[in-house]
Amino acid sequence: MSKAPTVALESTVISHGLPYPHNLRLALRLEEIVREGGATPATVGIIAGEIIVGLSHAQIEHLATAPNVRKVSRRDLPIVVARKLDGATTVATTAWAAHRAGVQVFATGGIGGVHRTELRIADCGLRIADTGLLSTDVSADLPELAQTPIIVVCAGAKAILDLPATLEWLETHGVPVVGYGADEFPAFYNRSSGLPVDVRADTPEEVATLFRAQRALGLPCGMLVTVPVPEEFELPAEQMEAAIGQALADAQAQGIKGKALTPFLLARISELTGEASLRANLALLENNARVGAEIAVSLAKP
Ligand code: PSU
Ligand code: MN
Numbered sequence: 001m002s003k004a005p006t007v008a009l010e011s012t013v014i015s016h017g018l019p020y021p022h023n024l025r026l027a028l029r030l031e032e033i034v035r036e037g038g039a040t041p042a043t044v045g046i047i048a049g050e051i052i053v054g055l056s057h058a059q060i061e062h063l064a065t066a067p068n069v070r071k072v073s074r075r076d077l078p079i080v081v082a083r084k085l086d087g088a089t090t091v092a093t094t095a096w097a098a099h100r101a102g103v104q105v106f107a108t109g110g111i112g113g114v115h116r117t118e119l120r121i122a123d124c125g126l127r128i129a130d131t132g133l134l135s136t137d138v139s140a141d142l143p144e145l146a147q148t149p150i151i152v153v154c155a156g157a158k159a160i161l162d163l164p165a166t167l168e169w170l171e172t173h174g175v176p177v178v179g180y181g182a183d184e185f186p187a188f189y190n191r192s193s194g195l196p197v198d199v200r201a202d203t204p205e206e207v208a209t210l211f212r213a214q215r216a217l218g219l220p221c222g223m224l225v226t227v228p229v230p231e232e233f234e235l236p237a238e239q240m241e242a243a244i245g246q247a248l249a250d251a252q253a254q255g256i257k258g259k260a261l262t263p264f265l266l267a268r269i270s271e272l273t274g275e276a277s278l279r280a281n282l283a284l285l286e287n288n289a290r291v292g293a294e295i296a297v298s299l300a301k302p
Pocket of ligand 1: 090109
């Protein structure tokens with residue numbers, strides 16, 4: 001039995017990830033790209049406590065412009081629903097809601113992961129590599145991937161995170177990482193991280209076959225499909241590393257923690273790197289929506 005090809009899209013990137021009006025333009029453009037690819041877009045968000053898989057144009061505009069849109073990860077769901085609040089869904093809650101609605105593919109920019117610990121232990125002169133310590137700040141995106149059977153298409157995770165620790169976490173919890181046309185896990189603004197993926201797939205059909213095998217085996221988890229940022233938009237790793245170091249130091253100096261940390265780091269990095277990082281961010285999101293649509297179309301074939 002085949003289902004109509006649908007691609008879910010998240011809303012935290014709209015409300016908290018990009019400045020207005022880029023956010024609104026991007027959200028509508030991603031929907032258009034999915035349609036051009038022969039699939040139906042379903043942007044996920046929460047309006048007055050109602051979880052919606054397939055927001056209207058007006059609802060997307062609301063989440064792009066309203067001042068009090070809460071960033072909603074899994075633990076926030078009962079709160080926004082009970083209090084009838086507006087909410088932007090993260091990768092975790094978008095995946096959860098999309099799967100509940102029967103959607104098998106979700107395209108986004110970057111997933112959350114294990115944060116870096118280096119700065120927390122800087123006082124004693126140690127680095128994470130020397131201690132084996134892991135941050136206690138692990139995004140709810142990771143356990144969601146471990147328990148929700150959906151394909152998440154992304155450009156990897158930003159280098160603000162501890163990428164080796166993030167991949168270790170995914171391995172421990174049984175989430176396969178697929179490199180789409182790539183052998184390495186991409187680092188969002190960069191095409192490579194030096195870290196290998198579990199398998200390479202060069203076509204949407206190969207991804208569909210992997211996902212079908214995962215389902216047929218009764219495995220409960222999702223699959224991460226990582227697509228490197230298009231080459232012409234890639235940023236030099238040294239420039240990114242400097243901006244990341246600065247952003248992490250600012251976050252520590254200002255005592256930024258919890259759910260505010262990721263949006264703070266992302267905003268600070270885009271301030272420090274300017275137009276180039278914004279352009280890369282938009283380009284990879286569009287590219288991922290295109291790949292997501294191709295995979296959804298392939299999965300829908302009998
Ligand atoms: N990475 C990005 N842009 C984003 C996010 C991550 O490059 O907008 C958002 C996603 O919605 C992701 C969330 O699910 O941040 C992770 O936040 P946290 O680390 O607090 O779980
Ligand atoms: Mn966190």
